[in-house]
Amino acid sequence: MNSKGENNMDSSQVDRMAELTQRFAKLEPAIDDSPQKEALSILHAMIQQVRREMLRGSLNSNESSSRAFEKDGLLFFTPDVTKATTKWRPRPGVHDNNYQDILQSYRSEYDFVVKEGNYDPALAGKPFLLADERDHDAEPLSFDLVRRAVLKEYGRRFAEYREGGGEPYSVQPPPLLTAGERRSDFARQFAEPLLLVPQRVDPAVHGIAVGKPVTASAALAPYPPRFAADGATGQLRASWQTDPYPAWLKIDLEKPAKIGRIHVYTYWGGGRYYRYNLEVSANDKEWRRVVDRSKNTTPASPNGDDHRFEPITARFVRVNMLYHSLNRGVHIVEVRVFGAE
Numbered sequence: 217m218n219s220k221g222e223n224n225m226d227s228s229q230v231d232r233m234a235e236l237t238q239r240f241a242k243l244e245p246a247i248d249d250s251p252q253k254e255a256l257s258i259l260h261a262m263i264q265q266v267r268r269e270m271l272r273g274s275l276n277s278n279e280s281s282s283r284a285f286e287k288d289g290l291l292f293f294t295p296d297v298t299k300a301t302t303k304w305r306p307r308p309g310v311h312d313n314n315y316q317d318i319l320q321s322y323r324s325e326y327d328f329v330v331k332e333g334n335y336d337p338a339l340a341g342k343p344f345l346l347a348d349e350r351d352h353d354a355e356p357l358s359f360d361l362v363r364r365a366v367l368k369e370y371g372r373r374f375a376e377y378r379e380g381g382g383e384p385y386s387v388q389p390p391p392l393l394t395a396g397e398r399r400s401d402f403a404r405q406f407a408e409p410l411l412l413v414p415q416r417v418d419p420a421v422h423g424i425a426v427g428k429p430v431t432a433s434a435a436l437a438p439y440p441p442r443f444a445a446d447g448a449t450g451q452l453r454a455s456w457q458t459d460p461y462p463a464w465l466k467i468d469l470e471k472p473a474k475i476g477r478i479h480v481y482t483y484w485g486g487g488r489y490y491r492y493n494l495e496v497s498a499n500d501k502e503w504r505r506v507v508d509r510s511k512n513t514t515p516a517s518p519n520g521d522d523h524r525f526e527p528i529t530a531r532f533v534r535v536n537m538l539y540h541s542l543n544r545g546v547h548i549v550e551v552r553v554f555g556a557e
């Protein structure tokens with residue numbers, strides 16, 4: 217594949233992989249049986265990965281004791297995994313700035329305000345490097361390297377916090393999951409087809425908002441408004457996110473529809489809960505509140521919040537995010553709007 221001949225696949229094999237990928241994409245929606253569908257999806261994802269890696273000429277091999285598949289650039293393993301081996305061939309210079317990159321990535325995050333468990337986006341840090349960090353030698357990426365960078369940066373932040381008069385306080389880690397909980401957590405996250413965005417939208421299942429224009433008061437770049445109406449509910453990353461609240465998200469159904477049900481999937485986990493209300497409008501000017509969840513304290517779950525109300529004809533649906541119990545960000549995985557008879 218490349219000039220050094222490092223990859224022993226030729227272009228006809230890459231083409232063959234491309235053809236297989238296309239075939240699987242066509243075959244998948246036609247199969248209803250979910251174990252079969254899951255197996256097929258995994259195979260499909262693996263073929264895509266192999267193809268990508270062949271094109272890139274980097275990954276030499278990937279072996280694991282479990283089923284493994286790649287999605288969105290990440291490698292996933294089924295819960296029975298006990299061993300995984302991945303080999304690759306480093307490109308020249310690839311390790312040059314690992315340490316610096318890790319530190320800068322931490323420093324481009326929000327600074328944590330150690331107050332009420334929240335952080336303040338107004339204090340977002342600017343990435344920087346200290347003199348000794350700039351001089352750090354090239355070093356292969358490893359868990360140890362990441363650990364040292366974490367200790368360095370969080371040690372620095374802690375010293376800064378203490379110098380500012382801050383007092384240490386204890387933080388409880390979340391409880392460790394049992395094997396059974398890990399299994400059910402996995403099943404919950406991946407119960408939907410692995411290609412999470414449905415290839416065929418069924419209004420009875422996915423609602424009538426999928427793919428419609430979505431706007432919001434603001435959005436973090438990796439989490440645009442349209443992710444809240446892409447049909448996918450099973451994956452936290454397929455969400456609209458912004459910071460801080462209050463914030464709104466608006467879906468334009470593009471024509472009037474009689475609506476009697478809106479199913480909102482917020483982010484979930486860690487006991488978090490969100491407060492919001494839902495409004496609908498025929499003209500994008502006058503709004504009518506159909507759901508009030510402004511006093512909610514029930515933790516969010518992967519099942520979302522299914523709201524039913526007296527059917528009303530409207531073209532626009534707006535979610536006003538008012539509060540999130542863990543931090544100032546708000547996160548909507550999906551808004552499913554259902555037509556009424």
Ligand SMILES: [Ca+2]
Pocket residue numbers: 443444445446447448449454455549550
């Ligand atoms: Ca989504």
